[in-house]
Amino acid sequence: MCNCRVCGNSLEKFLDLGKMPLANGFLYEKDFSNEYFYNLAVGFCNDCSLVQLIEQPEPEKMFNENYPFFTSSSKFMVEHFRNMALDVISVYGSDPRIVVEIGSNDGSMLKVFKERGCEEIGIEPSKSAYTKALSNGIFTLNEFFNKETARVLWQEVGSADIIVSANVICHIADINSVFEGVSELLDEDGIFVFEEPYIGSILNKVSYDQIYDEHVFYFSATSVKKIAEKFGMSLFMVRKQNVHGGSLRYYICKDSRPTDFSLVSEKDFGINKFFEFADLVEKSKYTFKSLLEYLKDKGNSIVGYAATSKSTTILNYCGIDNSYIDCIYDTTKEKWNKFTPGTHIPVISYDRFKNDSPEYSVLFAWNHRNEILNKEKDYKGKFILPHPTARIL
Ligand code: TMP
Ligand code: ZN
Numbered sequence: 001m002c003n004c005r006v007c008g009n010s011l012e013k014f015l016d017l018g019k020m021p022l023a024n025g026f027l028y029e030k031d032f033s034n035e036y037f038y039n040l041a042v043g044f045c046n047d048c049s050l051v052q053l054i055e056q057p058e059p060e061k062m063f064n065e066n067y068p069f070f071t072s073s074s075k076f077m078v079e080h081f082r083n084m085a086l087d088v089i090s091v092y093g094s095d096p097r098i099v100v101e102i103g104s105n106d107g108s109m110l111k112v113f114k115e116r117g118c119e120e121i122g123i124e125p126s127k128s129a130y131t132k133a134l135s136n137g138i139f140t141l142n143e144f145f146n147k148e149t150a151r152v153l154w155q156e157v158g159s160a161d162i163i164v165s166a167n168v169i170c171h172i173a174d175i176n177s178v179f180e181g182v183s184e185l186l187d188e189d190g191i192f193v194f195e196e197p198y199i200g201s202i203l204n205k206v207s208y209d210q211i212y213d214e215h216v217f218y219f220s221a222t223s224v225k226k227i228a229e230k231f232g233m234s235l236f237m238v239r240k241q242n243v244h245g246g247s248l249r250y251y252i253c254k255d256s257r258p259t260d261f262s263l264v265s266e267k268d269f270g271i272n273k274f275f276e277f278a279d280l281v282e283k284s285k286y287t288f289k290s291l292l293e294y295l296k297d298k299g300n301s302i303v304g305y306a307a308t309s310k311s312t313t314i315l316n317y318c319g320i321d322n323s324y325i326d327c328i329y330d331t332t333k334e335k336w337n338k339f340t341p342g343t344h345i346p347v348i349s350y351d352r353f354k355n356d357s358p359e360y361s362v363l364f365a366w367n368h369r370n371e372i373l374n375k376e377k378d379y380k381g382k383f384i385l386p387h388p389t390a391r392i393l
Contacts, residue, residue: 002054004045005175005216006227011043013054014274015208015281017317021341022061023212023309028338035342036061040313042211042218044274048230050223051199051274053216056173070132071108076371078108080243081166085112088164088193091237091251096161100153100185102145102178102194103168105129107138113162114138121157123149146174150181159187165194167244170217175227183231183254192233192252200264201246203273206388207366208281208317209310210245222266224250238264245367280388285318288390292324295360303358304328305372305383306365307335307347314364314386315343322346325362329353360384360392 003010020040027035041054071077089096099113104122106129114120114137122140124130133140143149153160163182172178182192199218202210211218225235237251237260248264295302304311307330314320321343328340331350338347363383365372373383373393383393 002052002056004048004050005052005173006050006223006230007045007047009045009047011045011052011054012271013041013043014271015211015278016041017208017211017281017313019342020213020316021312022057023214023312023341025312025341026307026335026338026347027341029344032339032344037342038213040211040213040317044271045223046271048223048226049220049269050227051218051220053211053213056216057213069105070129071105072132077243080241081109082112084164084166084193084195084249085109085116087239087249088162088191089113089116091193092162092191098157098160099162099164100160102163102165103171104133104138104140107133107136107140109164109166110138110140111136118162119157121153121160145172145181146177147181147184150185154185159190160185161187161190163190163192167196167247169194170196170215170219173216175217176230179227179231179233182252183233186233186254188254190254191257193249195241195243195247195249197244198240198246198248199269200248200266203269203277205245206277206280206284207245207310208277208284208387209308209313209364212309212313214309219248219250220266220269221248221250221261221264222269224252228252237261240264243367284387284389288314288386289318289320291384291390291392292320292362296324300359301326302360302362302384303356304345305353305361305363306330306368307332307340308364310367311364312341312343315340315345326358328364329356329361354379357381362386363393 017040019037038057043054096118099118100121101110104124110120123145125144130142196219199220221238228235233252236257239249241247304325307328322345325345327346327348329350335347336349359381
């Protein structure tokens with residue numbers, strides 16, 4: 001049981017999703033008996049308002065050599081990060097000299113800064129992503145970002161005009177060290193911009209499947225404002241982003257800048273709102289399970305579309321195994337011929353989807369809904385959305 005990772009206050013638990021395996025722990029049958037489980041629950045800090053995991057598996061169990069993810073594998077995300085880089089430069093207001101990215105992956109975003117004449121520095125702990133970034137000609141250090149790395153960087157190159165990060169900060173449990181590092185490394189006129197899946201979108205969509213071991217924090221403007229202030233900085237603007245089911249981009253500075261929070265309202269984001277959310281999550285489970293039971297009783301075939309990390313939360317929380325879902329089709333070959341964590345549903349190659357043409361497919365990659373519906377225009381079966389209340393599209 002953990003206290004708030006920002007302020008040490010005790011956390012108020014509002015949702016317990018039960019015994020859970022690692023979201024990306026896809027495994028072979030021979031490993032079923034050694035599978036690792038922990039308790040997935042989230043709490044709220046009444047001091048800083050930050051929603052966070054109550055218990056987290058050791059990072060070595062999650063981010064190891066079996067974790068291959070490259071930004072450049074999604075054209076849509078590469079375009080999104082190009083736009084993010086241009087947005088950050090425009091908000092900064094002049095040509096930045098030094099840009100640092102925390103968790104720079106294969107260098108997809110830094111490349112844009114480099115093209116604009118900035119000196120780029122990537123910080124990337126994953127060896128495979130780091131190697132890929134180097135081969136793309138992006139200057140990168142194979143390190144974790146924390147206050148120590150920040151100090152060394154500051155001594156060697158001076159302060160950074162821009163520090164950026166995307167979908168990384170929510171993974172780092174020692175968030176105080178990250179913010180302390182940023183406040184030391186950032187130039188007095190500099191800006192720190194990062195974006196993460198937004199707790200407001202999770203609440204709205206009842207997308208509780210965004211909650212899994214790799215995401216320690218579920219940020220809001222209210223909580224980020226308090227963390228920034230704790231380290232002598234201020235949050236001056238937020239902007240919604242249409243990625244990962246709804247993200248928020250946070251803009252932080254050291255000096256004062258005109259503020260703009262017009263697009264978000266978090267007045268009711270207190271503990272009661274989170275207890276209401278927990279009730280809706282339970283209802284969602286009930287509707288999802290009932291729908292699958294109904295379809296199965298009628299003799300339909302049901303499969304999953306995309307073996308996402310999110311699907312691990314849904315399947316384990318709802319207790320859905322092979323008796324409901326025959327298999328999950330996925331494009332990542334590292335997952336083929338393995339089974340889903342905890343629920344042991346076979347994962348097979350997406351190449352077979354068209355031929356098999358199953359009657360119902362649960363859209364576990366619901367955050368790519370439009371792209372997928374467009375790609376599967378000829379599919380004769382129907383897609384099922386697992387939440388807010390399960391329904392057939
Ligand atoms: P993630 O949400 O944990 O990053 O996992 C995404 C998984 O979904 C990845 O294994 C690829 C798979 N996927 C498909 O199989 N088809 C698709 O159309 C999309 C968008 C993802
Ligand atoms: Zn706190």
